[in-house]
Amino acid sequence: MATDTAATTEVSEDGVRRRDWIHIAALGTAGVGGASVLFPLISQMAPSADVLAASTTEVDVSAIQPGQSIKATFRKQPLFVKRLTADEIAKAKADDASDMRDPAKLADRTKAGHEDVLVTMGVCTHLGCVPLGAAEGENKGEFGGYFCPCHGSHYDVAGRIRKGPAPKNLVVPEYEFTSDTVIRVG
Ligand code: FES
Structure with missing residues (x-):
């Protein structure tokens, strides 16, 4: 047992x-x-090194004269880089306190010490058309910045929406100055 x-x-x-x-x-x-x-x-x-490199865009802003803009490409989308004149900076700052659909100050949309360089996507925030105003002789709209001809959106010199159907300002992408004259976007 x-x-x-x-x-x-x-x-x-x-x-x-x-x-x-x-x-x-x-x-x-x-x-x-x-x-x-x-x-x-x-x-x-x-991401591999070549993928990282392809996802960023470097722009030498030294050749952009005050009052001029250039068109570049960032991640297959149009990118506008604009150098503001002293008058445009003064106007943008004076408008900082204006009643806007998407309020933002010029200082919020530029880098400290480089408030004359405005970097935005060249894509209208309404339905994605490419606004005019970055090339010589193009219609800059009623506020002297960019004008989207698709449905009539007017952006000011800081790329802020001021009139028309677009709901938001032109997007400022992530970017940094890698030197006094070169920016890296992305
Ligand atoms: S897409 Fe720009 S105003 Fe409609």
């Missing part, structure tokens, strides 16, 4: 241990398998 009990207990303990081992072994295999799947996924998600 005592032997039977001992045998039953031994079998039972073995069973538990075996199950525990199978459980741990299965987890270990899943862990290793998971890691071997995750690593290539993570390394694929990290």
Whole structure:
């Protein structure tokens, strides 16, 4: 009787241990398998150097004269870089307190020490047309900045929406000055 009990207990303990081992072994295999799947996924998600370079745009702003704009491309979208004249800066600052649909000060839309350089996407915030005003002789609209001919949106010299159906100012993308004359967008 005592032997039977001992045998039953031994079998039972073995069973538990075996199950525990199978459980741990299965987890270990899943862990290793998971890691071997995750690593290539993570390394694929990290952008390579050439992808990073392609996603940024560098512009030398030194050749842009006061009152001129240039068109560039950022992530396959038009980008406007404008150098404001002293009069345009004064006008934009005087308008900072005006009643606007999308209020923003010139200082909020430019970099400190470079308030004469305005960098915006060249994409109307209404339905995405490319506004006029960045090229010589183009219609700059009633506020002297950009004019979208698709449905008549007028942006001021700081790219702020002042009239027409567009709901928002021209978007200022992420950018920084990498030197006194060069900006890197993105
Ligand atoms: S897309 Fe510019 S006003 Fe409609």
